[in-house]
Amino acid sequence: MTLDRTIPPAVQQEFPFTLIHPENQVIKGVPHYLIPGEDTDLVRLELVFQAGSVYESAALIASTVNDLLGEGTSSHSSSEINARLDYYGAYIEKEITQEHASVTLYCLGRFLKDVLPVFAELVMDSVFPERELCINLNNRKASFESNLKKVEFVCRQHFPSLLFPGHPYGKITRLEDYDQVTQGAVYHFYQTFYHAAPVAIFLSGNANEQTLKLIADAFDWNKRAIPPNRTPLPDYKPVHKHIAMEETIQSAIRIGRPAVTQEHPDFAVWSLTNTILGGYFGSRLMKNIREEKGYTYGIGSALQMHPQSGVWLIATEVGAEYTQATLDEINKEILRMHHEAVSDEEMRIVKNYIQGNFLKSVDGPFAQTERLKTIVLKGLPEDYYQQLMDAIRSATPDDVLRCMHTYLHPEQMSRLVVGKTWKN
Amino acid sequence: MIEFEKYILSNGLRVLIHQDHTTPLAAMNIVYDVGARDEHPDKTGFAHLFEHLMFEGSKHIPNYDTPLQLAGGTNNAFTSNDVTNYYLTVPASNIEVGFWLESDRMLELAFSQEKLDIQKKVVSEEFKQRYLNQPYGDIWLLARPLIYKKHPYQWATIGKDLSHIEQATLDDVKDFFYRFYAPNNAVLVISGNVEASAMLQLSEKWFGSIPRRNVPQRNLPQEPPQTEERRLRVERDVPSDALLMAFHMPARTDERYYTFDLLTDILSGGKSSRLYEKLVKEKEIYTEIGAYVMGSHDPGLIIVFGKLEKKFTIAQGEAAVWELLEELKQQQITEEELAKVKNKWLTQDAFARLSVLNKAMKLAFAELLGDANMVNREPEIYASITAEQIQQAAAMAFQKYNCSILEYKSLHV
Numbered sequence: 001m002t003l004d005r006t007i008p009p010a011v012q013q014e015f016p017f018t019l020i021h022p023e024n025q026v027i028k029g030v031p032h033y034l035i036p037g038e039d040t041d042l043v044r045l046e047l048v049f050q051a052g053s054v055y056e057s058a059a060l061i062a063s064t065v066n067d068l069l070g071e072g073t074s075s076h077s078s079s080e081i082n083a084r085l086d087y088y089g090a091y092i093e094k095e096i097t098q099e100h101a102s103v104t105l106y107c108l109g110r111f112l113k114d115v116l117p118v119f120a121e122l123v124m125d126s127v128f129p130e131r132e133l134c135i136n137l138n139n140r141k142a143s144f145e146s147n148l149k150k151v152e153f154v155c156r157q158h159f160p161s162l163l164f165p166g167h168p169y170g171k172i173t174r175l176e177d178y179d180q181v182t183q184g185a186v187y188h189f190y191q192t193f194y195h196a197a198p199v200a201i202f203l204s205g206n207a208n209e210q211t212l213k214l215i216a217d218a219f220d221w222n223k224r225a226i227p228p229n230r231t232p233l234p235d236y237k238p239v240h241k242h243i244a245m246e247e248t249i250q251s252a253i254r255i256g257r258p259a260v261t262q263e264h265p266d267f268a269v270w271s272l273t274n275t276i277l278g279g280y281f282g283s284r285l286m287k288n289i290r291e292e293k294g295y296t297y298g299i300g301s302a303l304q305m306h307p308q309s310g311v312w313l314i315a316t317e318v319g320a321e322y323t324q325a326t327l328d329e330i331n332k333e334i335l336r337m338h339h340e341a342v343s344d345e346e347m348r349i350v351k352n353y354i355q356g357n358f359l360k361s362v363d364g365p366f367a368q369t370e371r372l373k374t375i376v377l378k379g380l381p382e383d384y385y386q387q388l389m390d391a392i393r394s395a396t397p398d399d400v401l402r403c404m405h406t407y408l409h410p411e412q413m414s415r416l417v418v419g420k421t422w423k424n
Numbered sequence: 425m426i427e428f429e430k431y432i433l434s435n436g437l438r439v440l441i442h443q444d445h446t447t448p449l450a451a452m453n454i455v456y457d458v459g460a461r462d463e464h465p466d467k468t469g470f471a472h473l474f475e476h477l478m479f480e481g482s483k484h485i486p487n488y489d490t491p492l493q494l495a496g497g498t499n500n501a502f503t504s505n506d507v508t509n510y511y512l513t514v515p516a517s518n519i520e521v522g523f524w525l526e527s528d529r530m531l532e533l534a535f536s537q538e539k540l541d542i543q544k545k546v547v548s549e550e551f552k553q554r555y556l557n558q559p560y561g562d563i564w565l566l567a568r569p570l571i572y573k574k575h576p577y578q579w580a581t582i583g584k585d586l587s588h589i590e591q592a593t594l595d596d597v598k599d600f601f602y603r604f605y606a607p608n609n610a611v612l613v614i615s616g617n618v619e620a621s622a623m624l625q626l627s628e629k630w631f632g633s634i635p636r637r638n639v640p641q642r643n644l645p646q647e648p649p650q651t652e653e654r655r656l657r658v659e660r661d662v663p664s665d666a667l668l669m670a671f672h673m674p675a676r677t678d679e680r681y682y683t684f685d686l687l688t689d690i691l692s693g694g695k696s697s698r699l700y701e702k703l704v705k706e707k708e709i710y711t712e713i714g715a716y717v718m719g720s721h722d723p724g725l726i727i728v729f730g731k732l733e734k735k736f737t738i739a740q741g742e743a744a745v746w747e748l749l750e751e752l753k754q755q756q757i758t759e760e761e762l763a764k765v766k767n768k769w770l771t772q773d774a775f776a777r778l779s780v781l782n783k784a785m786k787l788a789f790a791e792l793l794g795d796a797n798m799v800n801r802e803p804e805i806y807a808s809i810t811a812e813q814i815q816q817a818a819a820m821a822f823q824k825y826n827c828s829i830l831e832y833k834s835l836h837v
Contacts, residue, residue, distance in 0.1 A: 078695075353494075
């Protein structure tokens with residue numbers, strides 16, 4: 001029998017997933033979560049503090065504290081600590097968002113006992129020696145200065161200031177800021193936000209209940225976390241801006257607006273709408289601006305989440321000569337989604353893509369931890385992702401139209417172009 | 425241990441299957457034994473441009489991405505100087521869609537002038553985005569022809585310059601396909617929540633009838649041993665000076681490769697490594713510096729690359745690196761330092777085994793190099809490496825006559 005290659009194999013269109021939501025165990029006032037994974041030798045331990053950049057009194061303080069944890073404690077030098085961690089093949093990962101700062105330890109399970117005292121010491125007893133601070137700031141400043149030559153970086157850095165002027169979310173870091181950071185401010189921030197109990201502790205991988213006890217014993221917290229202090233959001237007015245970098249051959253473009261957050265009933269449909277327009281390789285923006293016109297190597301759109309507001313944005317880098325043409329095509333694609341209902345076929349593709357991709361994003365204990373973290377840190381219901389996937393599955397073309405009409409008018413968009421001055 | 429079963433179809437396609445029932449996913453990886461090194465010196469960038477065209481529809485399937493998205497899958501590809509690699513992940517029950525898509529584009533592409541013209545534009549924008557419109561972006565475009573005088577590693581996968589991509593014709597595309605895209609020039613790996621026997625059946629069903637093709641025997645000009653130091657100075661609009669030093673070393677398949685890998689970990693694995701500890705922290709000569717091996721299939725390179733603190737000249741920076749490399753050649757590495765780099769490797773290896781896609785890729789690359797089981801022999805190989813061997817590797821590589829130096833000078837310092 002010859003094979004008919006024009007007929008695709010039958011496809012299963014149900015994408016059931018399991019999300020583990022372990023009971024939290026409150027120890028020393030901190031909720032601890034354990035997601036064991038028997039198939040890896042690696043253990044992952046993450047401490048999340050309410051120590052994000054919205055809490056800093058001056059630029060760069062929060063990121064400097066996070067970055068410098070472990071570069072010197074009251075009993076060990078930076079070199080001694082790094083030598084110890086490296087000896088056991090341990091990795092420390094640090095991350096900072098607007099709201100939270102986290103410190104994550106990865107190591108082989110058999111070395112955890114040896115690594116844990118060092119890790120606990122760097123979290124609880126860092127002293128931020130003046131020399132370490134100077135080297136750190138100097139090196140980050142050099143890297144920042146180099147980034148300022150990149151249209152994409154400048155665009156990413158400035159775009160939030162269009163949406164949230166005067167608010168911490170819209171803050172722009174400047175090169176001079178690296179010269180203003182003082183040891184006093186750094187240490188004060190550390191004492192205030194890292195000596196307070198973390199928001200949560202997540203343990204996953206090669207770990208069990210005993211490991212959890214070991215960890216709880218290694219830390220002591222003398223203060224409660226301070227309740228979050230929120231600056232009210234400014235009223236949103238769309239702004240168009242161009243930052244000239246005349247010597248560049250590609251321009252970076254961002255177009256977008258403030259968005260709803262995950263708790264909002266429209267989040268699921270907005271998320272689906274975003275995927276159709278620019279959220280995956282088969283999206284309309286990608287098909288038109290890359291695959292039909294060849295103006296760019298890539299274009300995409302995304303929803304980003306902060307506690308007080310989301311951001312929806314389109315981002316791309318295009319040949320400078322295609323700047324206006326790209327702006328026009330983006331506009332056309334947005335308007336097309338206002339005027340024409342999305343076909344059932346396209347709805348099906350996007351829904352399946354989202355669900356398949358979600359399944360991939362919860363594969364393994366570390367990926368499961370990432371989802372659990374979102375639920376815990378944002379205070380979402382335990383079955384949040386089930387609800388979200390159900391809502392996406394049941395959304396209709398009319399829901400997408402309604403989302404476009406409510407939130408995504410071209411006149412509601414702010415726009416930033418970084419690069420050559422262009423002709424309309 | 426990554427357990428696998430291996431079969432060779434009658435058309436020469438090697439099929440490897442790894443079962444992992446802890447995941448709901450399956451991954452498929454196909455590596456073709458063709459990379460930028462197989463290009464004609466006047467038509468560079470072609471293997472990579474071709475990779476783009478592989479997503480523009482095949483003989484019976486007008487669009488590659490849509491059916492995969494419908495099956496809940498994601499995919500991508502990359503081209504290196506050695507190979508072109510395609511991969512996808514889907515919910516395991518939909519893996520047959522991967523067989524259907526991948527076998528059709530191995531069978532025959534839907535060639536069209538229009539699609540070629542668009543992808544030439546896309547690749548030109550990629551060239552600009554990655555190499556031309558970035559500070560320090562052209563470093564590899566400059567370094568490769570300095571380091572390699574005969575071997576085709578002298579050009580980057582993106583090509584020597586934009587004009588080569590602009591001049592590509594449809595005939596070039598067809599010719600390239602039939603020369604290199606053949607079952608007997610590829611390795612197929614399926615990993616994840618699948619049954620081996622079913623995967624073998626699907627391999628036969630979809631790939632079995634693709635004809636074997638005449639793949640030309642690779643006969644590349646080999647790089648003669650370097651006999652004297654090479655140096656290139658350029659000035660660019662960047663904020664800090666940078667320095668790149670390249671040293672020739674054995675190929676990926678040479679048993680000494682692993683020793684060189686640990687050698688670069690001694691130099692730059694983690695904050696306690698020698699380059700960081702001495703040159704960033706102690707002497708503050710560099711704001712960042714690192715070293716790594718390029719695991720090329722033909723003899724490769726150790727690269728040392730750093731950006732200088734503004735108070736120091738490139739000459740001072742280079743002298744500091746040499747001093748440190750000499751020390752490594754003269755003084756024996758302690759048991760503690762050796763244990764450290766071996767422990768670091770164990771952690772990295774555990775990371776590399778976390779996802780079914782990573783496991784599939786590791787198997788595919790090892791098989792292409794001659795033996796998939798090398799992925800399982802690596803732990804014992806790394807464990808057996810001695811301090812003396814690392815010191816010998818350092819003595820072999822870190823010689824002035826074996827070094828190419830790119831001085832990347834800032835216009836502003």
